[in-house]
Amino acid sequence: xxxxYGVLGLLAEEPLHGYEVKNRFEAMLGGTWEVNIGQVYxxxxxxxxxxxxxxxxxxxxxxxxxxxxSEPGRKALASWLAQPESGPQELREDIYxxxxxxxxxxxxxxxxxxxxxxxTYLQRLRDxxxxxxxxxxxxxxxxxxxxxxxLLHTEADIKWIDExxxxxxxxxxx
Amino acid sequence: MDRRAIGNGHLWGLGMTELxxxxxxxxxxxxxxxxxxxxVSLTVEEGEFTAVMxxxxxxxxxxxxxxxxxxxxxxGSVMVAGADLGRMGEAALARFRRxxxxxxxxxxxxxxxxxxxxxxxxxxQLRSNTSAESRGRELLxxxxxxxxxxxxxxxxxGGQQQRVAIARALINRPTLLLADEPTGALDTRSGDQVMDLxxxxxxxxxxxLLVTHDAKLATRYAARVISVLDGRIVDDARLETAERAxxxxxxxxxxxxxx
Numbered sequence: 001x002x003x004x005y006g007v008l009g010l011l012a013e014e015p016l017h018g019y020e021v022k023n024r025f026e027a028m029l030g031g032t033w034e035v036n037i038g039q040v041y042x043x044x045x046x047x048x049x050x051x052x053x054x055x056x057x058x059x060x061x062x063x064x065x066x067x068x069x070s071e072p073g074r075k076a077l078a079s080w081l082a083q084p085e086s087g088p089q090e091l092r093e094d095i096y097x098x099x100x101x102x103x104x105x106x107x108x109x110x111x112x113x114x115x116x117x118x119x120t121y122l123q124r125l126r127d128x129x130x131x132x133x134x135x136x137x138x139x140x141x142x143x144x145x146x147x148x149x150x151l152l153h154t155e156a157d158i159k160w161i162d163e164x165x166x167x168x169x170x171x172x173x174x
Numbered sequence: 175m176d177r178r179a180i181g182n183g184h185l186w187g188l189g190m191t192e193l194x195x196x197x198x199x200x201x202x203x204x205x206x207x208x209x210x211x212x213x214v215s216l217t218v219e220e221g222e223f224t225a226v227m228x229x230x231x232x233x234x235x236x237x238x239x240x241x242x243x244x245x246x247x248x249x250g251s252v253m254v255a256g257a258d259l260g261r262m263g264e265a266a267l268a269r270f271r272r273x274x275x276x277x278x279x280x281x282x283x284x285x286x287x288x289x290x291x292x293x294x295x296x297x298x299q300l301r302s303n304t305s306a307e308s309r310g311r312e313l314l315x316x317x318x319x320x321x322x323x324x325x326x327x328x329x330x331x332g333g334q335q336q337r338v339a340i341a342r343a344l345i346n347r348p349t350l351l352l353a354d355e356p357t358g359a360l361d362t363r364s365g366d367q368v369m370d371l372x373x374x375x376x377x378x379x380x381x382x383l384l385v386t387h388d389a390k391l392a393t394r395y396a397a398r399v400i401s402v403l404d405g406r407i408v409d410d411a412r413l414e415t416a417e418r419a420x421x422x423x424x425x426x427x428x429x430x431x432x433x
Contacts, residue, residue, distance in 0.1 A: 029426055030420050031419065031420040031421045032420050032421060032423075032424045032425055032426045032428065033425065033426040034421060066195060096380070111408075115408060115409045117399075117403065117407060118409055118411070119411040122389065122392075122393050122399050122411050123393075123413050123414060123415060124414050124423065125389055125390060125393040125394075126393035126394065126414075127395060127418050127422075127423040128423060129390065129394040130417055130418070130425050131418075131420055131424070134417070140199075146424070146426070147424065150423075150424050155389055155390060158389045162229070162401075162403065164410055165403055166403060166404065
């Protein structure tokens with residue numbers, strides 16, 4: 001997703017100026033997405049140009065400008081929220097390509113690579129566990145849900161590595 | 175990875191004593207390969223919380239049974255707390271199990287015609303330790319189930335039964351606590367409680383070897399995770415335990431903003 005709907009969503013609660021948008025957005029995501037303030041202002045300007053938000057009043061204190069959601073903005077947000085995510089699955093991590101190349105280049109002893117990768121995933125799983133606990137302890141159940149998603153992904157990654165290790169041990173019959 | 179091992183300080187740390195040493199273990203089962211072990215070597219230090227992780231049939235439970243003296247390897251040696259289990263006769267091995275290891279199983283294995291407290295006291299009585307009752311009650315209290323001491327297992331929830339089993343495992347102050355899928359038969363909540371208890375015991379210095387198929391469970395509690403696959407150890411990871419900032423663990427990212 002782009003920042004666009006994040007901004008629209010926060011403005012749906014109440015009018016905010018750019019810096020508040022940045023702070024609230026980052027707080028909502030518990031520090032898992034750092035936003036550049038310049039990016040927020042650019043996004044606000046673009047949304048204003050498209051008629052989805054509008055400034056409230058004049059520039060106030062130190063040139064701060066409040067923005068609110070317009071009716072088209074509200075509609076755009078609602079339809080985005082109602083839409084399931086589609087499109088191809090994105091595998092962003094290099095490991096997917098690395099394994100293909102390692103099999104070609106390094107004469108296919110993937111064992112050490114798989115074992116190191118698994119270690120990374122186990123560490124990640126431990127870190128995510130801690131993060132989930134911390135979120136619950138702090139009463140941030142929304143954030144805990146986000147971490148759950150990441151946890152399940154990492155569990156799947158580990159299963160995948162295990163499967164690859166098993167075929168590496170028993171020999172690939174394909 | 176080396177950085178992690180050193181940073182963790184387990185191997186080169188202060189005063190760590192080796193408690194378990196498996197050397198070149200093989201275990202062959204007649205008529206099948208499932209659960210067999212094929213050249214496993216492993217050491218466990220005193221005070222460690224180690225998880226042995228692998229899918230069913232990988233040999234992880236076999237490994238635990240060998241350490242517990244419940245089973246003998248086809249070849250290789252098993253040393254626990256300085257004793258060579260391979261040199262022990264059945265009687266000595268039974269004594270070893272009674273005095274040195276506590277065992278927690280997936281399905282509790284409580285005796286149905288004994289109360290919770292009586293179940294806890296069984297290993298102490300086998301040792302002719304008749305003064306163990308106060309320790310038994312103390313353990314039940316520590317595990318938060320003192321009020322069910324006189325109830326029979328059939329009247330207890332799964333989580334309570336497992337806590338009774340943990341108390342029973344601890345009654346003789348074992349050098350080593352072995353747990354084989356201890357949360358496998360429990361709902362998430364009771365499972366978490368049982369694991370939190372094990373964690374507490376670990377913090378008090380108890381050495382724990384946990385067998386599980388569950389990576390989340392393993393990494394949540396154990397700082398060392400050993401992966402077993404097809405009867406072999408394929409990885410031995412010592413994890414960093416320091417808490418990390420959220421941004422170093424997860425990054426939610428959008429597509430680049432387009433014009």
